[in-house]
Amino acid sequence: MRDLTVDGLYRSFEEQGYICEKNLVVTVFLALKLGKPLLVEGAPGVGKTEIGKVLSRIFNAQLIRLQCYEGLDENKALYEWNYQKQLLRIQLQKEGIGTEMAERDLFSAEYLLERPLLKAIRTEEPVVLLIDEVDKVEEEFEAFLFELLSDFQVSIPELGTLTARQIPLVVLTSNRERDISDGLKRRCVYLFIDYPSIEKEVRILQVKAPEAGERLSREVARAVSLIRANDGIGKKPAISESIDWARALVALGAASLTQEAVKQTLSIVLKNKEDIDTVVREVGVKALAAGAQKA
Template identity: 60%
Template structure:
């Protein structure tokens, strides 16, 4: 993965740019954001509802001229809603259209191509070449299995799709995870993040 420029010059730059985006950050917040940017680590922001965790991610996107991609976590969230899924209806139509003309191998290779892939927030953020802030909101509301998926994505910033191959981020998104602390997040996930 090629090196990319850092979003912020120093802690004072973080404070002034967040303020310009409408977010008043104290020294601790600005320092943690600066370190997350420099170390290219996800930022885990924990606290009760309504204290501005999501607003921090929105302000970061505005301050860095980045697109905000949001994964809203909830109980029952699965890989298909977080990462990717196949457009099954379109695949079925393609199979029916090519039923008599082509061999199964040609049809199989065609239906598992870019045209039929539906990118969900995690894959969309990894595939972007432009500055991106990935907000994984209310991480504690998702099932523990989703944390395993996040560990895989956030450790290497790549996604392996069995039928398609491995997609590696050409530009790492700035990742912000929020938690209301309704349940304890795994130590493995916490170790991969800077904590605020």
């Protein structure tokens, strides 16, 4: 980490197939250098989660992912006692099977189920901890998270305080379904990822769907950009949908984004009827094809 440079990190991102602007890399670089969690916000499908994955590949670190959802609590995120195993041990003890054991033995590491957060700080190897969609958890859990991310230690009443064996690289992502608390934000370096420019999307398509070729990639990128520019769309197409669109067009043998091709494949890029109707009505299939092919 000491020899890490912005340019070096940028090259690594490119090598891993993550196409982005240098500014994004500068922010990631800062998070790494300052030893702070990286909070990535942006619309779904702009490449937030991928940053965690790419970092794990770049640093050859284990990726530990905590997928957040409503109702996630410490038991599922941090640790839990293996009650079944403990009960079994007690029963065996009653039956006179097995060795003598004290109560403290029941609450030893053997009966501890490590969940992602505890695993991330107790692993000896380098770790990238990806806390995905953190906006889905309750505020109390957020408060717990930012305590953990400040000290990288956890108190387990029966075991005492467990400190981190190494400080993991932490990436938190949020779709901005709701605002993250100030406390958590304060502890993070912040990165917002917007939809890519046409040029950037062309580059992404060339990497992720090389079979589409430059011309078709450019046409898809232009068309997707036109669709995203429409404010009436409820769910704007993500990058992954652009890639799927390009691949679908290739699968249909379309060399270019013609009106016919648009009609046949619009449902690949727009996933609900209302949005398709809006685009057809307000942008128009003809305009979409023509706009895409504009020099």
